[in-house]
Each structure stands twice: as C-alpha cells, then as structure tokens.
Amino acid sequence: MLARDRRGEPGLTREELTGLQAKARGFGFWGLSTPEEHGGMGLDAVTQALIHTELGRSYVPFTFGGEADNILYEANDAQRAEYLVPTIEGDRISCFAITEPGAGSDAANIRLTARPDGDDWLLSGEKTFITNGNDADFAIVIALTDPAAGARGGSTAFLVDRSMGWTSSPIVTMGPAEPASLFFDQVRVPSSHILGEVGQGWRLAMRWIGRGRYLIPARAVGIAERALTMAIEYAKTRETFGAPIAANQAIQWMIADSELELEAARLLVLRAAWLVDTGADPRHASSMAKLSGAAMVNRVVDRVLQIHGGMGYTRELPIERWYREVRLFRIFEGTDEMQRLILARDLLRGHTKVGLA
Numbered sequence: 001m002l003a004r005d006r007r008g009e010p011g012l013t014r015e016e017l018t019g020l021q022a023k024a025r026g027f028g029f030w031g032l033s034t035p036e037e038h039g040g041m042g043l044d045a046v047t048q049a050l051i052h053t054e055l056g057r058s059y060v061p062f063t064f065g066g067e068a069d070n071i072l073y074e075a076n077d078a079q080r081a082e083y084l085v086p087t088i089e090g091d092r093i094s095c096f097a098i099t100e101p102g103a104g105s106d107a108a109n110i111r112l113t114a115r116p117d118g119d120d121w122l123l124s125g126e127k128t129f130i131t132n133g134n135d136a137d138f139a140i141v142i143a144l145t146d147p148a149a150g151a152r153g154g155s156t157a158f159l160v161d162r163s164m165g166w167t168s169s170p171i172v173t174m175g176p177a178e179p180a181s182l183f184f185d186q187v188r189v190p191s192s193h194i195l196g197e198v199g200q201g202w203r204l205a206m207r208w209i210g211r212g213r214y215l216i217p218a219r220a221v222g223i224a225e226r227a228l229t230m231a232i233e234y235a236k237t238r239e240t241f242g243a244p245i246a247a248n249q250a251i252q253w254m255i256a257d258s259e260l261e262l263e264a265a266r267l268l269v270l271r272a273a274w275l276v277d278t279g280a281d282p283r284h285a286s287s288m289a290k291l292s293g294a295a296m297v298n299r300v301v302d303r304v305l306q307i308h309g310g311m312g313y314t315r316e317l318p319i320e321r322w323y324r325e326v327r328l329f330r331i332f333e334g335t336d337e338m339q340r341l342i343l344a345r346d347l348l349r350g351h352t353k354v355g356l357a
Contacts, residue, residue: 056222217293
C-alpha cells in the first residue's frame with residue numbers, strides 16, 4: 001500500500017477489492033446494512049458504527065461488499081431486478097449524484113433539469129464531486145422536474161445507465177479520493193426509470209445523505225485510534241537529548257488532548273447510531289457526531305504527524321496520507337459549517353432542546 005502510494009497508484013485495484021470482499025463473504029460478512037431477505041446481515045446501526053471504526057484502523061481502503069444505496073430499496077419490482085439485486089451482488093456499480101458546481105452545501109440550488117418528452121425525460125446539466133462516478137455503470141440522479149417548485153418540492157430521482165449517454169471526468173484531489181464530474185446533454189431516460197415518484201427526489205436525497213453522518217465519524221474514530229497508538233509507541237522509543245520524547249510535557253499534552261477528544265467523539269457517534277436503532281430522529285445527534293468526529297480526527301492526525309517530526313511528513317509512514325485523507329471529512333456529506341447551521345437552527349427553532357438532542 002505504501003509503495004503504491006509513493007508511485008501515485010491506487011491503494012487497491014477493483015479486482016483486489018472484490019477478491020477481499022469475496023473472502024469476507026466466506027466468513028459471513030456481506031451486506032452489513034442489507035436486509036436479510038436480500039442476502040445481507042441486516043445489522044443494527046450501532047454494530048455498523050463499530051465495524052466502520054475497525055475499518056478506519058486499517059490503512060487498506062477496504063469496504064464490505066453486498067451493499068446498495070439505501071434509497072434503492074424504494075425501487076419497484078422491475079427496478080429491483082435491474083438495479084438493486086445486481087448492485088448487492090457486486091455485478092453493477094452505482095453512484096449518487098446530487099452535488100453540482102453551484103449546489104454543494106446549498107443542495108437545494110440544483111440546476112440539472114429533467115424535461116418530459118413523451119414517455120421519456122431529457123436530462124441536461126452537470127453533477128460534480130460524485131463518489132464512484134468514474135466507475136459506476138448507473139447513477140441515481142436528482143434532477144429538477146418542476147423548476148418553479150424548486151428542489152425541495154420539484155425534484156425527482158432517476159436511475160440513469162451510463163449507456164444512456166452520460167459521461168464522466170475524474171477530479172484529482174489532494175487525497176486518495178478521486179470523485180468525478182458527470183455530464184448530461186439531453187440524455188433520454190424512460191419514465192420507468194424514475195426511482196420512487198415524481199417530486200420525491202429531495203426526500204430520497206436527504207435520506208441518502210443522512211446515513212453517512214454517523215458512519216463517516218465512526219471511521220474517523222478508527223483512524224484516530226490507529227494514529228494515536230502509533231504516536232504513543234513512537235514517543236516512548238524516539239530519544240532526544242538522552243531521553244524519550246514521551247518525557248516532554250509538550251508531547252504528553254498532545255497525547256492527552258487527543259485521547260480526550262477521541263473518546264468524546266466516539267460517544268457522540270455511538271449515541272447517534274443508537275438513536276437510529278431506537279427509531280428516534282437521529283439528525284441532530286448525527287450532525288453533532290459528524291462535526292465532532294471530523295474535527296477531532298484532523299486535530300489528532302496533525303498532532304501525530306508533529307510527534308513523528310520529519311518521519312511523519314514522509315511517505316514512509318501512512319500518517320501523511322491520513323493527513324490528506326481526513327481533511328475531506330470536514331467537507332463531504334455536510335461541511336462543518338452546515339453542521340453548525342443545522343445544530344443552531346434546531347435549537348433556535350425549538351426542534352430540540354439543550355440536553356435532549
């Protein structure tokens with residue numbers, strides 16, 4: 001992995017990833033969130049959060065197979081056979097497309113339109129920063145079907161095969177992620193490819209986004225655990241001026257602060273997942289977990305790199321890649337600023353109360 005990173009190559013090829021996923025399936029780990037009736041494990045949210053934390057501890061960018069976008073379960077019988085089941089089995093790759101050049105945090109500002117044309121719809125516009133956009137053979141596209149009603153009341157989700165005519169272009173980032181821009185130029189999509197109902201696109205989009213707001217910080221907890229453990233071991237063995245650097249108060253305080261913030265974030269993540277399992281509204285708690293976890297892992301990895309000094313800055317260790325990777329956690333699926341807006345708005349409007357979030 002480290003050697004590939006130094007050569008600028010992907011950490012895992014798709015063939016290697018699917019091979020590892022097949023091995024995991026042999027152990028019984030397949031489709032963590034997929035209902036048992038679809039061949040998955042149907043795990044509760046707390047257990048999923050714990051597993052994502054463990055995945056974060058690994059430098060290998062592994063994800064379990066057997067998963068499909070949660071909103072794909074809104075598909076009708078024909079769509080399930082064409083999209084849901086093959087995606088769960090790993091025969092198809094999907095991507096979720098809502099973000100646009102002018103609609104990131106302001107997701108309601110989408111401009112990609114779907115215009116009716118007989119029994120079909122013509123999609124025109126651009127999506128950007130789409131995860132899996134370069135590999136996907138179909139996209140779940142949120143498009144405006146009623147511009148006058150706006151995104152919240154006039155958007156619709158479409159299942160759009162790449163073969164229908166959309167194209168993608170990779171976006172090079174500072175980290176290992178390589179999202180894509182997707183381009184639609186009068187792409188013809190049959191009405192039978194509408195996911196859910198016309199006008200339900202915003203509801204489905206928010207449901208898709210909401211799931212990541214406790215799983216992303218769960219992975220952040222795992223990365224911070226691994227990185228902090230490395231820093232502790234290094235501090236005990238690296239000597240300067242005749243003594244381990246662990247003897248220095250400056251190092252001790254970085255380690256102590258990291259542990260404090262790590263455990264606080266862990267509890268916020270588990271609480272958000274627990275609320276999902278109880279059937280309560282988890283959105284406020286998930287925003288707290290996302291905001292706390294993303295900020296925490298950035299601070300912890302920064303301290304860990306500092307403790308390692310020059311070696312932390314090299315590509316001989318995984319720390320510098322984590323440094324680049326976790327910076328994204330404060331941006332995607334809800335920026336820090338958006339989480340603060342959500343938290344303040346919920347409290348000021350009385351949607352939740354202090355101590356009862």
